[in-house]
Amino acid sequence: MTKIKAMVFDVYGTLFDVHTVQDACEQHFPEKGQSISSVWRSKQLEYAFLRQLMGQYEPFTQVTKDALHYSLEKHACRYSDEIIQDLMQAYNQLQPYEETKQVLHHFQNRKLAVFSNGPHTMLEPLLQHAGLAEYFDAVVSVDEIKEYKPTTAAYAYVLKQLGVKRNEVLFLSSNGWDINGAANFGFHTAWINRNNLPADKLGQELDKIYHDLNGLKGDW
Amino acid sequence: MTKIKAMVFDVYGTLFDVHTVQDACEQHFPEKGQSISSVWRSKQLEYAFLRQLMGQYEPFTQVTKDALHYSLEKHACRYSDEIIQDLMQAYNQLQPYEETKQVLHHFQNRKLAVFSNGPHTMLEPLLQHAGLAEYFDAVVSVDEIKEYKPTTAAYAYVLKQLGVKRNEVLFLSSNGWDINGAANFGFHTAWINRNNLPADKLGQELDKIYHDLNGLKGDW
Numbered sequence: 001m002t003k004i005k006a007m008v009f010d011v012y013g014t015l016f017d018v019h020t021v022q023d024a025c026e027q028h029f030p031e032k033g034q035s036i037s038s039v040w041r042s043k044q045l046e047y048a049f050l051r052q053l054m055g056q057y058e059p060f061t062q063v064t065k066d067a068l069h070y071s072l073e074k075h076a077c078r079y080s081d082e083i084i085q086d087l088m089q090a091y092n093q094l095q096p097y098e099e100t101k102q103v104l105h106h107f108q109n110r111k112l113a114v115f116s117n118g119p120h121t122m123l124e125p126l127l128q129h130a131g132l133a134e135y136f137d138a139v140v141s142v143d144e145i146k147e148y149k150p151t152t153a154a155y156a157y158v159l160k161q162l163g164v165k166r167n168e169v170l171f172l173s174s175n176g177w178d179i180n181g182a183a184n185f186g187f188h189t190a191w192i193n194r195n196n197l198p199a200d201k202l203g204q205e206l207d208k209i210y211h212d213l214n215g216l217k218g219d220w
Numbered sequence: 221m222t223k224i225k226a227m228v229f230d231v232y233g234t235l236f237d238v239h240t241v242q243d244a245c246e247q248h249f250p251e252k253g254q255s256i257s258s259v260w261r262s263k264q265l266e267y268a269f270l271r272q273l274m275g276q277y278e279p280f281t282q283v284t285k286d287a288l289h290y291s292l293e294k295h296a297c298r299y300s301d302e303i304i305q306d307l308m309q310a311y312n313q314l315q316p317y318e319e320t321k322q323v324l325h326h327f328q329n330r331k332l333a334v335f336s337n338g339p340h341t342m343l344e345p346l347l348q349h350a351g352l353a354e355y356f357d358a359v360v361s362v363d364e365i366k367e368y369k370p371t372t373a374a375y376a377y378v379l380k381q382l383g384v385k386r387n388e389v390l391f392l393s394s395n396g397w398d399i400n401g402a403a404n405f406g407f408h409t410a411w412i413n414r415n416n417l418p419a420d421k422l423g424q425e426l427d428k429i430y431h432d433l434n435g436l437k438g439d440w
Contacts, residue, residue, distance in 0.1 A: 066421035198293035201286035
C-alpha cells in the first residue's frame with residue numbers, strides 16, 4: 001500500500017456523537033428525546049442528499065434546521081423559535097466519542113484534517129468546544145464549493161486542499177454513505193463501524209473496518 | 221392555472237403499496253416481516269440516491285436486490301439465493317392501493333403516464349399483474365437515461381417523452397423526495413400524503429395535498 005500522507009476524518013458520527021443532542025431534546029420534550037434525535041439525523045442526511053440531487057444547495061446549518069423542524073412536527077411537538085435556537089446551539093456542542101481525543105493525540109505528528117458537510121460556522125465552534133481544534137492541520141468544508149459528499153467533486157476538493165494524491169489519503173468515517181463515497185473516489189478507507197451494522201451494498205471495497213477509532217492505532 | 225394535459229404518476233408508494241411485500245418476508249422470517257420490509261424500502265431509496273450522487277448508476281432492480289441483502293443481514297436472517305429470488309419476485313407482484321384502479325378508470329380519457337425509478341423489467345410485470353397497464357398512454361423509466369429522480373434531468377426526460385410543457389403536467393407522488401423534486405422542476409404537484417406526515421422542508425411549494433388518490437377526482 002502507498003504511504004499514507006494524510007488522515008482525513010469525517011466529523012458528525014465519526015469524531016462526534018450526533019445523538020448526544022438527545023439530552024437537550026429530552027429536556028424540552030420529555031420521553032421523546034431519542035426519537036426526535038433519530039428522525040432529526042436521518043432527515044438531515046436525506047435533505048443534504050436531495051438538495052444536491054435537485055441542484056438546490058443550502059448550507060448544512062439550514063438543512064439541519066429544516067430537519068429539526070420536520071422532526072418536531074412529526075413528533076407533534078409545540079415549539080418556539082427559542083427552542084429551535086437552543087437545539088441548534090446544542091448541535092454545536094456535541095460530545096466527541098470517548099476515544100476521539102486520545103486517538104487524535106496518538107496521531108498528532110501526522111497530517112490530520114477534517115472534511116465535513118458542515119460549514120465552518122458549525123465546525124469551528126464544535127471543534128473548539130471539545131478542545132480538538134489544535135490537532136488538525138486543515139478544516140475543510142464542502143460549503144466552500146457547495147457540493148455535498150458523497151459526490152466525487154466533494155472528495156476531489158479536499159484532496160486539492162491537502163496537496164497530496166488520492167491514494168496517499170486515509171479517509172475515516174462512521175457513515176456508510178461517506179466511506180463508500182470515499183472508496184468510490186479512490187481514497188484508502190477505514191470504516192468506523194460503531195453500531196456493528198452490515199456493510200452497505202454500493203459496489204465498493206473498504207480497506208479496513210474498526211469498531212471505534214482505537215482500531216487505527218495498530219495499523220497505521 | 222394552465223390546463224393540465226398529462227397526469228404523471230409515480231409508481232412505488234403512490235399506485236402500489238411497497239409494504240405488501242412484508243407478507244412474503246414474514247413467511248420466510250416469522251415476526252420480522254414488517255421490519256425487514258421497512259429497512260428494505262429505506263435502503264432501496266438511499267442506495268438509488270447515493271449511486272446517483274456517486275455517479276455509479278445501477279438499475280433499480282440491482283439497487284432493490286442490494287437493499288434486500290442489507291436488510292436481511294441487518295435482521296440476522298439466514299437466507300439462500302432462492303429466498304432472494306422469491307422476495308424479488310414478490311416485488312413485481314405488489315398490490316395496488318385499494319382506490320388505485322378506480323381512480324385511474326375515472327381519468328381514463330385523460331393522458332396518463334407513469335414515471336418511475338424502476339426499469340421496464342420491473343414496471344411491466346407489476347402493471348400487468350395488477351391489471352393496470354391498459355390505463356397508461358406511456359410508461360417511462362429513468363433507466364432509459366440512467367438518471368434517478370429527483371434530479372432535474374430525470375423530470376426533463378419524462379417531459380420530453382410526453383410532448384407537453386412542464387406547466388401542463390400534473391405530477392402525483394406519495395414520496396416526499398419525489399413530489400418536491402417535481403415541484404423543483406416546475407410541474408404542478410399533488411402530494412398523496414398517505415401516512416399523514418409533515419411536509420418535507422426542501423424549499424418547495426406543493427399545489428395540492430390529498431390523503432389518497434380519491435382526492436384527485438374533485439379537483440382535476
